[in-house]
Amino acid sequence: MSQLEKLMRPHMAKIATYHGADPSAELAREAGIKPEDVIRLNANENPYGADDKVSEALTKLDLHLYPDTQQRNLRAGLSEYTGQPVERIIAGAGGDEIIDLLMRLFVERGQKVIDCEPTFGMYGFSARLADAEITSVPRNETWDIDTSAMLEAIDDQTRIVFLASPNNPTGNLLTEPDARALLETGIVVCVDETYYEFAQTSLSHLLEEYENLVILRSFSKWAGIAGLRVGYAIGSEILIGHLMDIKQPYNINIAGEAAVLAALKHRDKLLKRAASLVEQRIRIEELIDGLDGISYYPSKGNFLLCRFERRTAEEAYVRLAKHGIFVRRFPQSVLDHSLRISAGTSEQTDRLIDVLRSVV
Ligand SMILES: Cc1ncc(COP(=O)(O)O)c(C=O)c1O
Numbered sequence: 262m263s264q265l266e267k268l269m270r271p272h273m274a275k276i277a278t279y280h281g282a283d284p285s286a287e288l289a290r291e292a293g294i295k296p297e298d299v300i301r302l303n304a305n306e307n308p309y310g311a312d313d314k315v316s317e318a319l320t321k322l323d324l325h326l327y328p329d330t331q332q333r334n335l336r337a338g339l340s341e342y343t344g345q346p347v348e349r350i351i352a353g354a355g356g357d358e359i360i361d362l363l364m365r366l367f368v369e370r371g372q373k374v375i376d377c378e379p380t381f382g383m384y385g386f387s388a389r390l391a392d393a394e395i396t397s398v399p400r401n402e403t404w405d406i407d408t409s410a411m412l413e414a415i416d417d418q419t420r421i422v423f424l425a426s427p428n429n430p431t432g433n434l435l436t437e438p439d440a441r442a443l444l445e446t447g448i449v450v451c452v453d454e455t456y457y458e459f460a461q462t463s464l465s466h467l468l469e470e471y472e473n474l475v476i477l478r479s480f481s482k483w484a485g486i487a488g489l490r491v492g493y494a495i496g497s498e499i500l501i502g503h504l505m506d507i508k509q510p511y512n513i514n515i516a517g518e519a520a521v522l523a524a525l526k527h528r529d530k531l532l533k534r535a536a537s538l539v540e541q542r543i544r545i546e547e548l549i550d551g552l553d554g555i556s557y558y559p560s561k562g563n564f565l566l567c568r569f570e571r572r573t574a575e576e577a578y579v580r581l582a583k584h585g586i587f588v589r590r591f592p593q594s595v596l597d598h599s600l601r602i603s604a605g606t607s608e609q610t611d612r613l614i615d616v617l618r619s620v621v
Contacts, residue, residue, distance in 0.1 A: 262274075270392075272370075272389070272392040273390070276386075276389055276390060279382065279383070279386045281304070282301070282303050282304035282306075282587075282589075285299040285301060288301075288303075288582070288587050291582070292582040292583060292585070292587075293583075294583070294585050298585040299585055299587060300585050300586045300587065300605065300609050300612060300613070301587055301603075301605075302586060302587060302588050302602050302603040302604075302605050302609065302613065303587040303588050303589045303601075303603065304487070304589070304603065305429070305456075305482055305562070305563055305564050305601075305603045306481075306482070306485075306487055306603065307482060307483065307484070307485030307487070307534070307538070307563075308538075308603075308605045308606045308609060309485055309534050309606070310485055311484075311485045311486050311520070312484075312485065312523070312524065312527055312530060312531060314523050314526070314527045315484075315485075315486065315520050315523045315524050315527070317523070318519045318520060318522070318523035319516055319519060319520060321519075322515050322516060322519055323515070324515070326515065327511055328511050328513055328514055328515045328518060329518075330510040330511060331505075332351070332352050332513055332518070334518065334522060335352050335513060335518045335521060335522065336350050336351070336352065338521065338522050338525045339352065339493055339521075339525075341525070342525050342528070343465070343478075343495060345465070345468070345495050346498075348498045348501060348502070349468070349495050349496060349497065349498055349501050350493055350494070350495055350501065351493060351494050351496075351501050351504045351505055351508070352491060352492070352493045352512075352513050352517075352518075352521075353491075353492050353493065353494065353508070353512060353513075354490040354491070354492075354512050354513065354517070355479065355481060355487075355490040355491065355492045356383075356453065356455050356477045356478070356479045356481075356492035356494075357383050357387075357490075357492070358490075358492070358508075358512060359475075359477055359492055359493070359494045359504075360383050360384060360387045360423070360451070360477070361387045361390070362504050362507060362508055363387075363421055363449065363451060363475065363494075363504075364387045364388060364390065364391040364393065364421070365391070365507055366500075366503055366504060366507060367420040367421055367449055368388070368391045368393045368420045368421060369391075369393075369420075370391070370392040370393070371392065371393070371394060371418070372393050372394065372418045372419070372420050373393065373394045373395075373396055373414075373415075373416065373418045373419040373420065374388040374391075374393045374394070374395050374396070374419075374420060374421050374422075374423070375395075375396045375397075375398060375411060375414055375415065375419060375421070375422040375423070376388075376395065376396075376397050376398075376422070376423045376424075377397065377398050377399070377400050377406045377407075377411070377424065377428075378397040378398070378399055378400065378593060378595075379400065379404075379430060379431060379591060379593050379595060379596055380397075380400075380423070380424075380425055380428055380429065380430075380431075381423075381425050381428075381429045381453065381455075384423040385397065393420075394418075396414050398410050398411050398414055399595070400428075400431065403433070403558075404428065404431035404432075404433045404558060405433065405436070405439075406424065406435065406439055408439045408442050408443070411443060412442065412443070412446065415443075415446050415448060419448050420448060420449060421448065421449040421450075421451060422443055422448060422449070422450050422451070423451045423453060424439075424440070424443070424450065424451070424452055424453065425452075425453040425454075425455065425456075426452055426453065426454060426460070426464065427456045427459070427460050427560065427561040427562040429455070429456070429562065429564070429601075430564065430566050430589065430591065430596075430599075430601040431558055431560075431566055432558060432559065432560025432561055432562050432564060432565065432566055433558070433559065433560070433561070434460065434462065434561055435452060435464065437464060437467070440452060440464050440467060440474075441467070444467065444470075444471045444473060444474055447473055448473065449473050449475060449500075450471070450473060450474050450475070451475045451477055452464050452474065452475070452476050452477070453477040454476055454477060454478050455477065455478065455479040455481070455482060455492070456482060456561070456562040456563065457478055457483075458482070458483035458484075458532060458535045459482070459483065459535055459538065459539050459561065459562050459563045460561035460562065462561070463476070464476065465495060468495060468496070468497070471497075472496075472497035472499060472500065473497075473500075474496065474497075475494050475495070475496040475500060476494065476495045476496070477492065477493075477494050478492060478493055478494075478495070479491070479492040479493075480492065480520075480521055480524060482535075482563060483531060483532070483534075483535040483563075484520075484521070484524040484531050485531070485534070486517075486520050486521070486524065489514075489516055489517040489520050490517060491513060491517040491518075491520070491521050535563070538563040538604040538605075539563065539604070541604040541605060541606070541607060541609075541610050542560060542562075542563060542564070542565055542604040544607070544610050545557075545565055545602065545604065545610055545613065545614070546565065548610075548614045548617075549565075549567065549617070552617065552618060552621055553570075553621065554569065554570045554571045554572075554621035555567055555568065555569055555570065555617065555621045556568050556570070563603060563604045564601050564602060564603045564604060565601070565602050565604070566596075566599055566600075566601050566602075567599060567600055567601075567602055568598050568599045569598050569599070569600070569620075569621060570598070570621075571621065572598070572620070572621070573597060573598060574590050574591070574596060574597055574598055574599055574600050575590065577600055577620055577621075578590045578600060580616075580619075580620045581600075581616060581617075581620055584612075584616040585612075586612065586613055586616055588600045588601060588602045588603070589601040589602075589603075
């Protein structure tokens with residue numbers, strides 16, 4: 262350990278980098294192919310890109326001005342979209358920032374955070390940054406959460422449980438009885454609905470009953486602006502008020518704000534695109550039904566967790582990558598034979614199916 266590292270907060274010095282999706286040029290270099298041949302089905306991004314109206318809104322910004330610390334226009338737009346009062350909404354630099362803010366607000370060093378593996382990696386990452394203890398309760402064979410094991414794991418040091426619905430990467434939903442059972446414990450329950458616009462189902466009606474519920478959403482996937490980093494949370498007035506107090510004052514930049522307002526204005530078109538990605542996911546499912554050696558887990562998101570019967574995930578990944586198709590692999594042993602494939606355009610699905618035939 263270097264002298265400088267000895268000065269660091271010990272838990273911070275030990276944090277391992279979070280590896281997100283690499284840029285296409287890097288993927289191409291690794292696979293020995295041309296960057297223009299890369300098909301990105303690895304980050305649940307929107308293959309249609311941002312809408313023209315959204316891009317147009319970004320050409321008329323007063324870049325020399327600071328954004329509004331109170332996010333007034335943005336929260337008003339989100340309030341109209343969600344039907345929730347402004348006081349119950351906060352925007353973050355992606356859902357990722359909201360996860361981090363929840364840790365800052367609720368979790369002290371050594372306290373406990375619970376998630377359900379396999380799931381989105383940022384819950385564990387942010388918990389480690391907070392020097393919290395992360396308990397990952399395994400999901401069952403249909404990827405449903407094990408509520409009784411979770412209730413057992415919750416103790417007086419437990420502060421937050423994170424539950425994605427649809428869950429990434431498994432694609433299944435959190436049921437209302439399971440959510441209620443956890444909410445009844447009184448700890449903070451973050452229901453992460455990043456893929457809401459694809460699943461078209463929400464537990465937000467429970468906000469009326471539980472002040473310890475936080476619903477997380479994002480503009481990265483359905484609205485196609487992952488690069489601008491905007492997500493939001495809906496929760497009780499008291500919880501959101503405190504999150505507003507502790508956030509970085511200018512956490513949403515003016516490009517993000519303008520893009521979200523334009524996306525909301527043109528939401529019909531964007532929601533149709535989201536629906537077409539669901540259609541592509543269903544096409545992938547139907548095509549996989551006709552192939553031997555590969556199966557999938559039912560999904561409500563814009564992605565599908567596929568299981569290779571005769572190949573390891575790593576073998577399948579490498580073969581797909583050679584053909585320019587990049588998907589997501591996972592370190593957990595329970596996913597040794599599984600890869601997550603994002604729904605793409607119809608041409609990308611055609612190509613995917615051709616390649617899958619030879620890979621399985
Ligand atoms: C379940 C889940 N939650 C949150 C996020 C974070 O999304 P963003 O920070 O882009 O809003 C993702 C991104 O992949 C996700 O899959």
